[in-house]
Amino acid sequence: MLTVVKQGWSTFKSIFTGMGITIRHFFGPSVTLQYPDEKMELPENSRAKLYVNIDDCIGCFLCARACPVNCIDIETAPATADVDLGKTSTGNPKRFWLTRFDIDMAKCMYCDLCVHPCPTNCIYMVPDYEYSEFDRSNLIYSFSNLVPEQVADVKEKAEAEAEEKKRQREEMQKAKAEAARKKKEMEAKKEEERSEKDGKEKGRAPSKPENDGGE
Amino acid sequence: MTTLLNIPLVIHLALPLTIILVYALVAIWGERKVAGFIQDRLGPMRVGGWHGWAQSIADLLKLIQKEDIIPANSSRFLFKFAPFMMFAASYAAFAVIPFSSGYIGSNINIGVFYLLAVTSVLTLSIIMAAWASNNKWSLLGGMRSAAQMVSYEIPTIATVLTVIVVSGSLNLMTVTEMQSGNDILGFLPNWFIFQNPFLIVAFVIFFISILAESHRVPFDLPESESELVAGYQTEYSGMRWAMFMLAEYADMLLLSLLGAVLFFGGWNSPFGDFMSGPLWGFFWFMLKGLLLVFVMMWIRWTLPRYRVDQLMHICWSILIPLSFINLILVALWELIF
Structure with a gap:
């Protein structure tokens, strides 16, 4: 009999404890965010x-x-x-x-x-x-x-300039090559003169390479 | 009887119906709000402006448009008829509820008896729906529901009998009138719950029983959504399902109002003559009923569901013996004092 009363008491106690918790939440604040109306402030470094x-x-x-x-x-x-x-x-x-x-x-x-x-x-x-x-x-x-027109314009200009630069570079290379060739020729001539001089001094020994270089 | 259209009869028919329909809309919305607030949510917020008050109306419009599906292997007539019978049963019981000192549908001398008899048709219509659906979940839900309602009618009736022992009348209007005045300890109203300490025990038993009878948590086994889909309502859709819902909420209100009449003085104002009168009476009566409905919702979001054997154990080995012992104690108290 006593256990029944005790059990009954603890049952009602636990029920009222639970109801107390739920009624506190009933009057407590809600955590819902009314999304399209109010939005959560995302952190500065959020990746969205x-x-x-x-x-x-x-x-x-x-x-x-x-x-x-x-x-x-x-x-x-x-x-x-x-x-x-x-x-x-x-x-x-x-x-x-x-x-x-x-x-x-x-x-x-x-x-x-x-x-x-x-x-x-x-x-x-x-x-x-x-x-x-x-x-x-x-x-x-x-x-x-x-805008697309600007893009076309800019590309055209860039291409034109690239073309121009290419041409200039080629010209420069050509000029360089020309200069190099002239220099080489000059050097070759000098060499020839020098070797001729040497040949006269030493006889026929270096005459063979002299012929190759001359042609 | 000269005309077919009997105006007082129509009013008598329409008044409780209006109250039930408006109440059902408010209660379904209210239940969702209560659920939301208890779970730290807000519940429906968008339909109709202030706190989504028109949500139930929108739901109703949606239900009206839904297809009325009848399973091919169901028993068509019983399947179609069951929801209307269920609502008719709970609606008919409102006839003997004294809404205010100036209005009662039918002032008959066997009021409580009639009410309990008519609401037992609810069980019948639930079994009808369950059987006609030809679905195992429906049938299981229906069987559970029948067992539960039949069992819990006994403690309900025993506790109602306890009040009848005190009042000496089955007429709910007379029962309410007996509770007028503020004489207990000089200020407490003459409600039955304050008149006799054993009636507090009776009220606790009565409240547990009506929770079970209206299939509310923790006794919602017939439609335990996590186990049986929706019990006897599984195969129903659209307006027929809405009729079940309406009947269930009407049943909740009916039993709460019965509790208010039997234990909390019905339409009597808690302040004696202050704020009393037919209209104030209606206000107090509905307030008391709705408070009990609110407690039912509050309990729904607090307690878990019982098992079937626990449900039967509570009823047959605790509530029924306790209510009969209590009946004898109340009778003795009335004899002595």
């Missing part, structure tokens, strides 16, 4: 989306090479002599037009490996995670700030 500050990019390809999944696609054109692209905010001189800087966020695996090699800290992750799309191709983000 890549961003490129194209004004600071020097076109060094280090990020593209670091990427394990090849999601960064860069194309550059060297700046021609008549334009000065200025310097980045870190003081590095910019020498290339960035005709293409595409990042395919569908491929990106958020490894952060592209961020650290960047010499000017212009590629980094931003805490923006709401960019789902219906079409996968919409996930390719273009960071180049050149």
Whole structure:
């Protein structure tokens, strides 16, 4: 009889303990975040989306090479002599037009490996995670700030300059070769004269190589 | 009887129905909010503006549009009929509930008896639904439900009998009127729960029994969703399923209101003559009923479910002997004092 009373007492005690806990939670604060209306502030270093500050990019390809999944696609054109692209905010001189800087966020695996090699800290992750799309191709983000006409123009100029430089180099090489040839001829002549002199002094011994070199 | 349309009868029919329907919408929303708050969530928040109050209305509209699926091998007539019979049973029982001093559906002298008799049809309709579904989960749920309801009707009736011993009347209006006034210790209302210490025990037994009778946790074995899918409701969809839901919530309210009448003075104001009258009576009555409903929800999110054998053990070897001993003690107390 006593055990029954004891058991009954402990049963009710545990029930009321449990109900006390639940009623405390009933009046306690809720942890729910009403997501589309209120959003959690993500930490500064959270990896959600890549961003490129194209004004600071020097076109060094280090990020593209670091990427394990090849999601960064860069194309550059060297700046021609008549334009000065200025310097980045870190003081590095910019020498290339960035005709293409595409990042395919569908491929990106958020490894952060592209961020650290960047010499000017212009590629980094931003805490923006709401960019789902219906079409996968919409996930390719273009960071180049050149319009297609500019790209064509810049490429043409760069090619023209490259052509020009090539031509100049070839001319220079030709001139060099010419000079070298002349010098050689001169030296050969001198040699001939000297050997002729020597031949007269020593007789017929060195006459054979002299004939070869002369022709 | 000159016209077919009897206006007072229509009002008598429509009033409890309106109360049940509005209550069901509020209670389903409220249950989800209570669940949310207890689990440190918010519950439905988006439909209708303030705290998602229109969520149940949206759910209802969705249920109306749903396809009414009837399994090929079911017993069609019984399958279709069961939900309506179940709701009819719990709705019919509201006839004898005195909603306020000015309104009772049917002021009959065998009120409580009628109520208990009519609600036992619920068991029948659950078995009907379970059997007609031709599904093992349904049948298992139906069998459990039948066993449970039949068993727990005994302690319910025994505790109701305890109150009847004190009141001497089966008419719920008379029972309520007997509890008017504030005489106990000079300020407590004359509710039965304060009149006799053994009636507190009776109320505890009564409350446990009505939890089991309305299939609430920790006695929700008939529709234990983690074991039996949804028990006897498994094969139902759309509005027929909604009828089951409605009947279940109506049953919850009915038994809570019965508890309020029997133990907490029905429509009597707790402040004596202050704030009393037919409309205030309705307010107090519903407040008491809804408080009990809230406690039911509160318990749902606190306690785990019992096993079948534990359920039967609690009923047959604890509640039934205790309620009969209590009945004798209450009768002795009434004889002596």
